[in-house]
Amino acid sequence: MSDASREPAPKLTLEVRDLHKSFGGQAALRGVDLVVPEGTTCVLMGVSGSGKTVLMKHIMGLMRPDRGVVLVEGAEVAKMNEPELNQMRRKLGILFQANALFDSLNVFDNVAFPLRERTKMSEPDITKTVNETLGKVGLSHAATRFPGELSGGMQKRVGFARATILQPKILLYDDPTAGLDPLTTAAVNEIITTGKQQLGATSLVITPDVASAFGMADNLALMHEGRVVEYGPPDHFRQSQHPEVKAFLRNWLRRRSAQTQAPQA
16 A cells, blocks of 8 residues: 555544553553544443543543553643643543532532633623533523432533533543433433534543443443453454453343343332
8 A cells, every 4th residue: 555545643632551550559550552533432441440440540630650651632641740730631521420510509600610710701701601501411491400409311411511611622431321320321422422523522431331332432442450451443342352352241231131131119
């Protein structure tokens, strides 16, 4: 193949090379390698304790590696000072498992919080921006309600609206469907897809839900004992002969079958 006919290599928004991290002599990351091309969604799977959240905290700059490199848009996170880390984090929209909403603030003020804290936007402009953002996630009617008055799915949508209000280039989701019923899970998956479509954002999603993962991912990564043991698009994953991939998918199917057959209360 000639050089002229080759497609240019995709720009990498996130890149992790040979990342190691131990706590008290116990290895959490054992040489993680991972790339997330610009504008794509990568879903990170694995059993509890496989290192998924530790990896994400390194990307956010909340942890420093023992060895290895984490690059966000080509810049090495571990070499950033505090002002540089704060600037880098402005590019990130983060949706935590527990939403991290302020119970004492209504929906409007929760979503407006990043604008008031990080920008010099006027209150009329904040009102306009928040109302537009709430409209995009179907929450215009809930602006004056408080988190405790909302369903789990609505809280997730508020969390997403707040995470994306600054139009971040990178979205990080830490198990966003944990503890949710199937209908709400489907709504959250749709929100993640909407984030990619509306913002053109690069997304890294942690989830144990294989059905959700296959539905939203451009690429999937399976972590096992602190390493990424398989990486590729959904079709590649379905056909993988890697023993850990086969075991992970088999166990997920077994759990889902048991849940489906369980008697309803």
